[in-house]
Amino acid sequence: xxxPAKLQVxxxxxxxEGGAADTLKAFCEVQDLLPVKVQPExxxxxxxxxxxxGALFLAEAYACQGLQGRRxxxxxxxxxxxxxxFLRCTADTAxxxxxxxxxxxxYRLDQLEGMTPVIQTSLFSLVYPEPLVRxxxxxxxQALQGQFKNITLMAEAPIIVRDRLIYGEVYxxxxxxxxxxxxxxxxxxxxxxxxxxxxxxLGEVETTHRDSIRAINNVFSExxxxxxxxxxxxxxxxxxxTLSKMxxxxxxxxxxxxxxxxxxxxxxxxxxYHLWDNALQQGEAIELHQRFVFNxxxxxxxxxxxxxxxxxxxxxxxxxxx
Amino acid sequence: MAQVLVVDxxxxxxxxxxxxxxxxxxxxxxxNDGRDGLAKLKADPKxxxxxxxxxxxxxxxxxxxxKIRSELGNKTVNIVMLTxxxxxxxxxxxxxxxxxxxxxxxxxxxxxxxxxxxxxx
Numbered sequence: 001x002x003x004p005a006k007l008q009v010x011x012x013x014x015x016x017e018g019g020a021a022d023t024l025k026a027f028c029e030v031q032d033l034l035p036v037k038v039q040p041e042x043x044x045x046x047x048x049x050x051x052x053x054g055a056l057f058l059a060e061a062y063a064c065q066g067l068q069g070r071r072x073x074x075x076x077x078x079x080x081x082x083x084x085x086f087l088r089c090t091a092d093t094a095x096x097x098x099x100x101x102x103x104x105x106x107y108r109l110d111q112l113e114g115m116t117p118v119i120q121t122s123l124f125s126l127v128y129p130e131p132l133v134r135x136x137x138x139x140x141x142q143a144l145q146g147q148f149k150n151i152t153l154m155a156e157a158p159i160i161v162r163d164r165l166i167y168g169e170v171y172x173x174x175x176x177x178x179x180x181x182x183x184x185x186x187x188x189x190x191x192x193x194x195x196x197x198x199x200x201x202l203g204e205v206e207t208t209h210r211d212s213i214r215a216i217n218n219v220f221s222e223x224x225x226x227x228x229x230x231x232x233x234x235x236x237x238x239x240x241x242t243l244s245k246m247x248x249x250x251x252x253x254x255x256x257x258x259x260x261x262x263x264x265x266x267x268x269x270x271x272x273y274h275l276w277d278n279a280l281q282q283g284e285a286i287e288l289h290q291r292f293v294f295n296x297x298x299x300x301x302x303x304x305x306x307x308x309x310x311x312x313x314x315x316x317x318x319x320x321x322x
Numbered sequence: 323m324a325q326v327l328v329v330d331x332x333x334x335x336x337x338x339x340x341x342x343x344x345x346x347x348x349x350x351x352x353x354n355d356g357r358d359g360l361a362k363l364k365a366d367p368k369x370x371x372x373x374x375x376x377x378x379x380x381x382x383x384x385x386x387x388x389k390i391r392s393e394l395g396n397k398t399v400n401i402v403m404l405t406x407x408x409x410x411x412x413x414x415x416x417x418x419x420x421x422x423x424x425x426x427x428x429x430x431x432x433x434x435x436x437x438x439x440x441x442x443x
Contacts, residue, residue, distance in 0.1 A: 146428035218334040225332065225377075226427055229406020233426075317430030319402065319437050321423045322416070 001301045002129035007269075009054030009123045009160045010034040014043065014062045020088065020109055024057060027112050031119050034159070040064040047079055051165040051289075052270060054123050055104075056080075059088045070099050077102035082164050082265075084122045086115070123160065126294070128269055129303045132235065133158055137271060139230035140290060144273065146316065147223045148197055152276040154285075161270045166258045167289045170194055170216065172224040173251060176292070178236040180302035183294035184251070184262065185231065187224050193286035194220060197277060227290075234306055249296065264295035324351035324366060325442045329359035329374035329383065330404070335429065339373060339404065342431040348442060356381030360389055369399060370442045376405040376412065384412065387419040400441040404429055 011028065013035045015021045021037065028035040035057070038046050043064045056076055060069040067075050073085050084104035095106055105118045137155045144153055168190035176183050198219050249263040269292040274285040326348050328339045333354075340350045351366065353359035355378040363369055372390070374383040381389075387401050402423040403416055413424055422441065425434065 143428075215333070218332055222332045222334045225406055229408070229427065233406070233408040316426040317428055317433050319423045319425050319434045320413075321437070322413075322421060 002131055002303060004127035004300075005130040005133035005158075006032065007124075007128065007133070007158060007160050008032045008034050009162075010036060010050075010052055011055045011057055012043075012046065012050070012053060013037045013057045014040075014064075015057065015059045015088070016040075016062055017059065020059060023109055023112065024088075027115075031116065033119070033123075044079075047076070051163060051167050052159060052161045052272075053080075053083055053163050054159075054161055054267070056083050056085045057088065058085055060090060070095075070103070073099070074102050080163065082162050084162070086118075123162070123267070126160075126266055126269075126298060127300055129300050131305050132300075132303060133269070135234055135305065136231070136269075136290075136292070139234055140227050140271065140273065142316075143223065143226040143230055144275065144288070147219075147226055148275065150278045151197075152278060154274045156272045156274070158269060158271045160267050161291075162267050164259055164261060166253070166260055167287070168193070170220055172220055174224055174228045176228075176231065176236070176294070180299050180304070181294045182296035183292065183298070185224070185228060186260075186291045186293060187220070187227070188289040188291075189220065190287070191216065193275075196280075196283070197275065197286060235303075237304075237306060262293045262295040264293075266293075266295060266298070268293045323368040324349045325368065326350045326371045326373060326438070327353060327359060327363055327366070327369045329353045329356065329372060329378070329386065331355050331375065331378040335375065335404070335427075339429050339431075342429070343435075343438065346431070346435050346439075348438070355379055356383055356386030356389075359383075359386050360393070363390060363399065364394065371438060372399060372401045373404050373438075374401065376403055376407045384415050384419060384421075387416065387421050391420045402438075402441070 009032065011033050013021060013024055015024060025035050040063060058073055062068065062072065064072055073087055076085060085102060087103045087106045089106050089108060095103055104122055107115055141153050141155055167188040170191050171186055171188040173184050173186050176185055194216050198216055252261040271290040273288040275288060276285050277283050326343055328336055328350060330336045331354055336352045340352050343350045351362055353362045357380045359372065359374060363372065374386060376383040383403055390399060390401065400422045401420065402425060403421055404425045404427060406427050408426050416424060
């Protein structure tokens with residue numbers, strides 16, 4: 001079994017007591033959590049706009065929109081039920097049955113150390129082999145560089161997310177099937193960002209529908225195809241090909257609610273890339289979100305990276321004559 | 323009448339490859355899957371080179387290559403696969419079907435244009 005990748009989880013810290021916030025921050029560092037503090041007046045907008053969260057750390061004393069403590073926990077759960085809530089209490093009081101449905105774990109500040117097991121099971125329930133995580137970023141950057149000419153690329157450190165909100169308006173899903181995994185890769189991008197990229201990239205290509213939605217979707221589809229092909233070539237052995245006819249589950253996408261479900265409660269592996277079109281002097285970065293959702297099967301102990309043989313050393317784009 | 327037939331379900335790839343080949347002086351026709359490609363090849367005896375994707379709906383590129391050999395018995399048409407696939411198993415199947423060459427996407431025209439022109443002679 002490969003060593004697991006060191007991945008982090010972004011958590012919202014809803015805490016106004018300075019001392020407690022500092023203690024929580026130190027705890028987060030040890031647990032590989034990325035704490036983001038939110039003032040009550042911004043909480044709802046942050047919850048609506050954040051798409052890469054893993055959990056909420058809520059203090060009983062934290063108040064927002066006239067709600068506080070457990071009542072606020074119920075409201076947060078109603079808005080974002082996929083995010084586990086860790087409730088900091090000042091005294092030992094048992095959670096009611098209703099509270100237990102929305103609060104993953106209640107704790108006092110002096111009990112933080114004992115939280116490690118519940119953090120591990122709640123937020124890090126899947127481990128990802130380090131060569132897989134590193135390899136995904138490498139092959140994706142290569143594919144993007146190949147697809148979009150004259151761009152600058154940067155990949156953020158990958159994180160683990162639990163939320164189910166969709167980024168942007170355009171996204172693609174493609175199945176990944178091997179002996180060690182079954183699931184999907186999802187790419188998400190804002191339509192206007194893709195349009196901006198495409199208007200430059202297609203400058204020299206003869207096309208009758210350069211600005212049409214169809215052309216945009218095609219570019220995005222081909223980008224997905226390039227990454228998928230590179231993933232298969234690197235991580236999926238040839239003998240796994242017969243696995244592709246196995247069971248599937250419905251993928252639920254609710255556009256108005258920006259919601260997508262793969263039928264599994266497991267967390268997803270998330271990468272984020274920034275692309276700058278070098279032809280534009282002061283263009284803002286275009287974000288590309290990439291998620292790996294192994295909802296049908298996940299056996300990292302069987303994971304292996306394909307050995308590059310002399311026969312397959314040919315660089316992409318070169319012609320191999322038989 | 324065309325010299326080259328570009329077969330790919332992605333219009334982005336078709337436009338890119340066909341545009342590049344036309345700019346380099348070749349006459350190009352396009353098809354959007356293996357079934358379409360086979361029909362267009364049957365209808366145009368001038369085609370000397372087929373540049374085809376592997377994974378396509380209706381009929382994949384390797385099946386199309388096999389059908390070109392079995393149905394047309396055509397030894398004068400050269401077939402080159404342009405695909406994200408890089409597995410030895412797929413390449414072996416391609417060789418058995420008479421495929422002349424294999425390119426892993428993305429397409430880099432400058433690296434292959436000289437060979438493509440030779441294959442069109």
